[in-house]
Amino acid sequence: MASSSGKPLALLAAVLLLLPFLCAGFNPDSPTDRRVLVLVDDLAIKSSHSTYLQSLTDRGFELDIKLADDPNLALQSYGSYHYDALVLFAPKVESLGGSLDTAAVMDFVDSGHDLILAADATTSEAIREIATECGADFDEFHKAVVIDHVKYAITKFGSDHSLIAADNLIDSSVILGSEGIKEPILYRGLGHTLNPTSELGIKVLSASPTAFSGKVDAEITDLPNLIGSSISLVSVVQARNNARIMISGSLELFSNKFFESSVQQFGSENKYEKSGNQQFAVELTKWTFHERGHLKASNVHHHKIGETDEPSMYRITDNARYSLEINEWNGKEWQPYQADDVQLQFYMMSPYVLKTLSHDGKGLYFTEFQVPDVYGVFQFKVEHNRLGYTALNLAKQIPVRPFRHDEYERFIPAAFPYYGASFSTMIAFFVFGIVFLYHK
Amino acid sequence: MAMGGAGGVAVGVMLVLVTFSLGFVRAGEGGLVIELESQTLSLGSDAAKLEVVVKSAEGEVVPSATVSLISVHSVASGAPVSLGGNAGFVALGDGRFELGVQSGELSLGKYKLRVDAASDGRKGFLATVVCVAAKMAVSNANVVLFDSDGAVADSHQEVKFGETVTVSATHLQKLKVEFQLSTPSGVPFKPQQVILTLRHVESGAKQPYLVSPASEDLGYEHSLEFSKMVEKLNHRSGTYSVDLIVGDDVMENSFLWSLVSLELDLPEGPEGSTASVAPVSKFAPKLEIAHIFRQPEKRPPTYLSMAFLILTLLPLVGFFVGLQQLGVNLKNLPSGGLPLAACGGFHGGIAMILGLYFMFWLKLNLFTTLQILGFLGLFTLVPGFHILSYLADNSAKLKSA
Numbered sequence: 001m002a003s004s005s006g007k008p009l010a011l012l013a014a015v016l017l018l019l020p021f022l023c024a025g026f027n028p029d030s031p032t033d034r035r036v037l038v039l040v041d042d043l044a045i046k047s048s049h050s051t052y053l054q055s056l057t058d059r060g061f062e063l064d065i066k067l068a069d070d071p072n073l074a075l076q077s078y079g080s081y082h083y084d085a086l087v088l089f090a091p092k093v094e095s096l097g098g099s100l101d102t103a104a105v106m107d108f109v110d111s112g113h114d115l116i117l118a119a120d121a122t123t124s125e126a127i128r129e130i131a132t133e134c135g136a137d138f139d140e141f142h143k144a145v146v147i148d149h150v151k152y153a154i155t156k157f158g159s160d161h162s163l164i165a166a167d168n169l170i171d172s173s174v175i176l177g178s179e180g181i182k183e184p185i186l187y188r189g190l191g192h193t194l195n196p197t198s199e200l201g202i203k204v205l206s207a208s209p210t211a212f213s214g215k216v217d218a219e220i221t222d223l224p225n226l227i228g229s230s231i232s233l234v235s236v237v238q239a240r241n242n243a244r245i246m247i248s249g250s251l252e253l254f255s256n257k258f259f260e261s262s263v264q265q266f267g268s269e270n271k272y273e274k275s276g277n278q279q280f281a282v283e284l285t286k287w288t289f290h291e292r293g294h295l296k297a298s299n300v301h302h303h304k305i306g307e308t309d310e311p312s313m314y315r316i317t318d319n320a321r322y323s324l325e326i327n328e329w330n331g332k333e334w335q336p337y338q339a340d341d342v343q344l345q346f347y348m349m350s351p352y353v354l355k356t357l358s359h360d361g362k363g364l365y366f367t368e369f370q371v372p373d374v375y376g377v378f379q380f381k382v383e384h385n386r387l388g389y390t391a392l393n394l395a396k397q398i399p400v401r402p403f404r405h406d407e408y409e410r411f412i413p414a415a416f417p418y419y420g421a422s423f424s425t426m427i428a429f430f431v432f433g434i435v436f437l438y439h440k
Numbered sequence: 441m442a443m444g445g446a447g448g449v450a451v452g453v454m455l456v457l458v459t460f461s462l463g464f465v466r467a468g469e470g471g472l473v474i475e476l477e478s479q480t481l482s483l484g485s486d487a488a489k490l491e492v493v494v495k496s497a498e499g500e501v502v503p504s505a506t507v508s509l510i511s512v513h514s515v516a517s518g519a520p521v522s523l524g525g526n527a528g529f530v531a532l533g534d535g536r537f538e539l540g541v542q543s544g545e546l547s548l549g550k551y552k553l554r555v556d557a558a559s560d561g562r563k564g565f566l567a568t569v570v571c572v573a574a575k576m577a578v579s580n581a582n583v584v585l586f587d588s589d590g591a592v593a594d595s596h597q598e599v600k601f602g603e604t605v606t607v608s609a610t611h612l613q614k615l616k617v618e619f620q621l622s623t624p625s626g627v628p629f630k631p632q633q634v635i636l637t638l639r640h641v642e643s644g645a646k647q648p649y650l651v652s653p654a655s656e657d658l659g660y661e662h663s664l665e666f667s668k669m670v671e672k673l674n675h676r677s678g679t680y681s682v683d684l685i686v687g688d689d690v691m692e693n694s695f696l697w698s699l700v701s702l703e704l705d706l707p708e709g710p711e712g713s714t715a716s717v718a719p720v721s722k723f724a725p726k727l728e729i730a731h732i733f734r735q736p737e738k739r740p741p742t743y744l745s746m747a748f749l750i751l752t753l754l755p756l757v758g759f760f761v762g763l764q765q766l767g768v769n770l771k772n773l774p775s776g777g778l779p780l781a782a783c784g785g786f787h788g789g790i791a792m793i794l795g796l797y798f799m800f801w802l803k804l805n806l807f808t809t810l811q812i813l814g815f816l817g818l819f820t821l822v823p824g825f826h827i828l829s830y831l832a833d834n835s836a837k838l839k840s841a
Binding site for chain 1: 475515550631632633635637646648649650683685686687688689691694695696722723725726727728729730731733734739740742745746748749751752753755756759760763768769770771772773783787790791794797798801802805806827831
């Protein structure tokens with residue numbers, strides 16, 4: 001009896017001891033993902049997309065490449081996730097294997113994990129549904145791909161007009177890297193639109209005004225669902241919990257074949273020896289896996305000018321100083337964040353003061369301002385939402401009180417007649433008292 | 441641009457062979473790989489060349505090989521097409537081989553090709569799709585502005601390809617755009633993509649329309665009836681660009697042509713319908729806000745206050761003068777002993793209370809003042825009671841006496 005109850009206890013102790021190691025994958029101090037689950041239709045992707053996958057391994061990611069319909073797939077067990085990020089390179093899979101479905105993938109994202117999804121000309125309902133949940137609607141038109149008769153790519157794969165050389169990139173060095181992408185990007189696949197009501201989706205690569213989404217070689221009988229530069233080819237989403245999602249309508253964009261291909265846009269004189277695909281895919285993946293653009297605020301401090309301690313309360317018209325440190329994760333370490341547009345709000349129902357913070361170039365942001373002459377419960381608010389960066393939302397509550405009765409001005413010249421009258425009455429009273437009592 | 445204008449001027453016949461990579465299968469049977477040298481083969485006036493490179497699987501150049509075109513099929517119909525008798529490639533050296541193709545043998549469209557190569561027992565084949573493309577001519581492009589009834593043309597302008605005409609219109613008018621597309625041989629051509637977009641230049645808002653052939657001879661026309669589009673265009677007046685996009689796989693000069701620059705005058709919409717032309721970016725920094733402090737009320741000048749201060753002090757002076765006139769004396773003051781001490785204590789206490797009030801004005805706060813006032817009150821009470829009862833007793837004695 002004693003021995004049989006001892007066994008589960010020993011097991012429990014072992015699990016408790018191992019728990020810190022099992023949870024070691026995610027660490028708020030180093031937000032880069034570590035363990036990545038790659039789901040594929042066909043294990044041939046291991047070789048056809050090897051350059052891309054190798055770039056991940058080289059940067060220290062632990063890749064777990066599995067077939068998307070593997071019956072043993074599981075993202076989590078007993079509430080803890082096995083992976084930090086999911087790469088869905090399985091556009092054709094009819095239904096994901098194991099415990100994976102749309103809801104499981106969305107739960108994974110909702111708990112702050114990252115997702116890369118690539119579609120193809122033939123994309124299954126299961127994958128479309130996940131993309132829709134992320135806010136990207138792939139064109140539902142039968143066999144539709146993005147076709148551009150004007151800006152298609154001339155490559156050694158021929159010049160099918162559904163193979164386009166896209167160069168309509170978002171202007172953001174945090175998303176695409178500081179070097180910028182000069183070469184056109186080879187793209188063959190589906191177009192999508194971002195839900196216009198979604199505030200979180202960002203079009204990274206869009207089609208040219210001459211593109212449309214339709215079937216190759218077929219006559220257009222109705223106006224295509226997607227036309228022109230509103231077609232999004234590659235989009236990213238940054239959720240409110242800072243989970244990042246990349247959605248591409250083309251799986252081939254990540255392939256070795258496209259990485260190494262030369263590219264020339266039809267009608268353009270410039271012929272590039274190498275397409276921009278590799279740089280684009282790698283840089284965008286760095287962003288998606290939090291190797292760039294992840295901000296952290298620390299050392300939030302405020303005090304009255306002339307003091308050093310943080311007061312529990314301010315008086316109206318006090319002069320206050322607010323400071324904080326902001327650092328950016330560069331994939332290896334925290335570096336000072338440099339921006340001239342970090343703003344502080346002194347907020348009660350609406351901002352009473354909104355000021356841009358100065359910084360010292362070492363990540364310390366500060367400002368001084370006079371507390372308004374309105375009392376109530378205020379907040380120091382820093383809401384920093386910039387394209388490509390994680391959102392900073394800091395709020396610190398602070399009450400502001402009115403003047404005490406003895407903090408008002410005492411010697412007002414305009415009131416001197418009143419003071420004079422009072423004191424002359426007092427003197428007269430004193431003298432009159434003596435005279436009244438002792439006069440004979 | 442060598443494009444024809446109004447009369448369909450003869451266009452340089454530029455039939456072109458374009459490989460179409462539907463399959464682009466390169467199979468190395470026994471180690472020969474065939475690649476098409478370039479995708480765009482210009483036929484020039486009448487002769488195009490199909491050029492291939494034959495390599496071994498290891499990438500070495502094969503100097504001599506027998507390369508032949510095995511079959512050509514039309515993709516659309518599936519029917520085999522004959523390219524004439526000469527289906528053998530001519531060696532050019534360095535592993536390159538070419539085959540001359542007569543333009544008359546091919547018409548626009550896509551063709552499946554199979555090319556075989558053999559050399560020293562090694563074999564290889566290439567199965568691919570080529571596309572025969574040409575530059576199309578745009579002719580008879582007209583922009584016509586109609587009245588609301590559509591009967592009389594207000595203006596009629598002919599546009600040369602690549603040029604833009606400027607038109608002003610109101611919502612009561614109709615704009616008709618018409619043009620014709622034809623192959624170099626003059627046959628009407630029907631491309632896959634013929635789309636007209638109406639783009640508001642300032643906001644970038646677009647309205648696309650599919651343009652279909654109007655009649656048997658494949659003349660294209662499209663009418664923009666502005667009265668029916670006011671809602672769709674969000675009542676936005678201003679400059680619009682009418683862009684024509686024409687494209688097809690077999691068209692070598694697919695284009696986006698800004699045909700008309702349109703000054704459109706639309707009626708004002710109901711309030712709020714024209715708002716939100718450019719939504720404010722949620723990523724941009726916000727405008728700074730500085731709190732406006734309440735301004736202190738305006739006060740009278742100091743000299744005026746001082747004059748009134750002196751005025752308020754005048755009655756005190758009058759009081760002293762009056763006392764002087766009355767001939768005040770202090771003969772009732774106790775002559776000595778305890779009553780005199782009590783008298784001193786009482787009036788001293790009152791003086792101290794009045795002094796305290798002065799201090800309260802100068803610097804003390806209410807709490808310390810009340811505290812001190814309590815002590816002073818008690819201190820004044822005892823001698824006050826003593827001196828007042830002493831004085832009352834005295835006056836009672838005086839009366840009874």
